[in-house]
Amino acid sequence: MESLLEQYAHVVGNEVIDHLRQLANPLRGMKILHINSTKEGGGVAEILHRLIPLKIELGIDVEWEVISGEADFYKCTKKMHNSLQGNRDDISSALLIVYENTNHQNFERLKEKLEQADVVFIHDPQPAALLHFCKKRKGKWLWRCHIDVSHPYRPVWKYLREFIKDYDASIWSLSAFVQPLSHPQYLIPPSIDPLSQKNIELPEKEISGFLDSWGIDRDIPLITQVSRFDRFKDPLGVIESYRLVKKYVPVQLVLAGGGASDDPEGEQVLQEVKAFAGDDPDVHILELPSDAHRAINALQRGSDIIVQKSLKEGFGLTVTEGLWKGKPVIGGDTGGIRLQVINHFSGFRVNTPEGAALRIRYLLKHPEIMKTMGLNARQFVLDNYLITRQLREYLTLVVALKYGSREKIELKLPTQ
Amino acid sequence: MDNHEFKIMDCALIAIATGEKAQNLRELRDILKNVHPGSFYYHFWGGLLHPHFDDPEFQNDFAVWATRNLHDSKVAEQLSIVDPNVFKDVEDLRKEVLEIIEARLSESEHVPWVRFGQEFHFIRSQIVIFETGVIHYDPKDLIDIIPTISLGSIFFHFIDARRRTPGNKNDFSIWLAGFGDKYDGLIEDLDNIDPYFTTLNELRHDIKSAFYNYFNGGI
Numbered sequence: 001m002e003s004l005l006e007q008y009a010h011v012v013g014n015e016v017i018d019h020l021r022q023l024a025n026p027l028r029g030m031k032i033l034h035i036n037s038t039k040e041g042g043g044v045a046e047i048l049h050r051l052i053p054l055k056i057e058l059g060i061d062v063e064w065e066v067i068s069g070e071a072d073f074y075k076c077t078k079k080m081h082n083s084l085q086g087n088r089d090d091i092s093s094a095l096l097i098v099y100e101n102t103n104h105q106n107f108e109r110l111k112e113k114l115e116q117a118d119v120v121f122i123h124d125p126q127p128a129a130l131l132h133f134c135k136k137r138k139g140k141w142l143w144r145c146h147i148d149v150s151h152p153y154r155p156v157w158k159y160l161r162e163f164i165k166d167y168d169a170s171i172w173s174l175s176a177f178v179q180p181l182s183h184p185q186y187l188i189p190p191s192i193d194p195l196s197q198k199n200i201e202l203p204e205k206e207i208s209g210f211l212d213s214w215g216i217d218r219d220i221p222l223i224t225q226v227s228r229f230d231r232f233k234d235p236l237g238v239i240e241s242y243r244l245v246k247k248y249v250p251v252q253l254v255l256a257g258g259g260a261s262d263d264p265e266g267e268q269v270l271q272e273v274k275a276f277a278g279d280d281p282d283v284h285i286l287e288l289p290s291d292a293h294r295a296i297n298a299l300q301r302g303s304d305i306i307v308q309k310s311l312k313e314g315f316g317l318t319v320t321e322g323l324w325k326g327k328p329v330i331g332g333d334t335g336g337i338r339l340q341v342i343n344h345f346s347g348f349r350v351n352t353p354e355g356a357a358l359r360i361r362y363l364l365k366h367p368e369i370m371k372t373m374g375l376n377a378r379q380f381v382l383d384n385y386l387i388t389r390q391l392r393e394y395l396t397l398v399v400a401l402k403y404g405s406r407e408k409i410e411l412k413l414p415t416q
Numbered sequence: 417m418d419n420h421e422f423k424i425m426d427c428a429l430i431a432i433a434t435g436e437k438a439q440n441l442r443e444l445r446d447i448l449k450n451v452h453p454g455s456f457y458y459h460f461w462g463g464l465l466h467p468h469f470d471d472p473e474f475q476n477d478f479a480v481w482a483t484r485n486l487h488d489s490k491v492a493e494q495l496s497i498v499d500p501n502v503f504k505d506v507e508d509l510r511k512e513v514l515e516i517i518e519a520r521l522s523e524s525e526h527v528p529w530v531r532f533g534q535e536f537h538f539i540r541s542q543i544v545i546f547e548t549g550v551i552h553y554d555p556k557d558l559i560d561i562i563p564t565i566s567l568g569s570i571f572f573h574f575i576d577a578r579r580r581t582p583g584n585k586n587d588f589s590i591w592l593a594g595f596g597d598k599y600d601g602l603i604e605d606l607d608n609i610d611p612y613f614t615t616l617n618e619l620r621h622d623i624k625s626a627f628y629n630y631f632n633g634g635i
Contacts, residue, residue: 014564015564015565015566015567016566018548018566019426019428019566019568022426022546022548023428023544023546025546026546150533172433175431175433175437175537175539176533176535176537178433178435178537180435184432185432185433185435186430186431186432186433187431187432187433187539188430188431334533383617392428393428393430395428396428396429396430396542396544397430399428399544400430400542400544403544405542406542407454407540407541407542407543408542408543408545409542409543409544409545410545410546411544411545411546411547412547413546413547413549
């Protein structure tokens, strides 16, 4: 059976894999630990599910641990998430105490690993306070921020900053998200995994099977937004756009979302979306479990246009997924969507439901343009946003941390 | 055969935000006066190793920002033509960039601003260079080797080389010059490859073609 790295070589080329092996060499023997707050659901968990086995195959000693908490902990961290993205959402002292206590309890549970690791990656705000409790750490600690913190609600950022400032470095998806901190702030955009169930090539029969099961007519253009039911993803705005398009051309809309276990607001937003959609038979609201990766893959491949009309976005991995499947993307003009969607090249960036409707109509009228954009899109993701690129940057970062903050680090081959 | 070795090196770049950002040309100038020298390296050359769309119409990040966000095509064109290779060091390059921006500011009636969220964010980089363990002695071998080496190697030997070699050359030309005048034709072909208006993938192809054409041209 082929190793994971060999499988990736088929997609990205042998030289890319050799490059990773070389970079990993100086890291052999180091203990690396990743910590986040959910094993399933959401982009962070998805990436870790593949990054960890890849690092292991490269000979790196790496582990992934998940912190856990009660409902109030997730309520607090959801508020933090929203506030960091700009919502004015004050968090009560009682909830903040729950946040700190939960981090303390998780620290006690993971104490040995946290203290012994050479490098600890802490993902997002949920476990950010762990460092505060780790007084005898041996290694370097990195805070990895996956969300758009370009304009945070200041009181909440000020609170979190007290925990984050003590990290050795932080990692951000985009330079625009970076907040002033005194440690080095690395920039590493996230990525998608071309071999995951969500992105792997699918037989046409399987795609049709999924679409049929959802009652989607393959003779009518299909517009799809895949994302959690979250107000920042503007699902109601997407329905408005669909209605504006439908006045002129027949079209179907799918809003597909799964729940992340650390997102308690999803159900409420889902009910709002259902109420707004009413009984329109061409609007399909799909509640998919977090492991419905092949279903999402089929949905994206069976769609004509992918929409990600976010009002705020971290990087927007659903955009990357759509581009990888050769689809033009209509995306909100925000966050990482700006890095990926270039007008007339891979899709269009929009600011309103009207703007989205206009671009959808334009694309449906010009299928040959859609096809060209799709080809551009796939090549761009191949060159820049596959997991092998992200892995390369993580490895480079750890090498850089190990060898100091010099602008230029030269490594010699180990003598035999 | 001459006993000169060519060690294939590789490199990887990691980006670091400096935390500085400019919302108009004046702010850009003010920050450029003191920004970390590594930021010039990243914004002039790093583009080849970090994600970017389409063929680079403009040759450095300052020019791209000036055209796409500031919508000032005049200064974008002037910035784009700046060739970082012809300056003896970063400070000379800094002076040239500042001169262009000063000139533009002095002739502008107003200073255009970019929209909120479209500021120029300054980035610098750390570069990790490592030996691949692959060594070649015969230039002809590189016909088959070049297509198999990583884009990091291409960057190191063809781009990064220009800031550390006499005369801002690429490493292949420097190596070939060690054989006396035997490979002068190939050196000329390699020196004539314009690292502008291209991607690392295309550069790899162009370098391979130079070697291939040189060694097969006479057959």
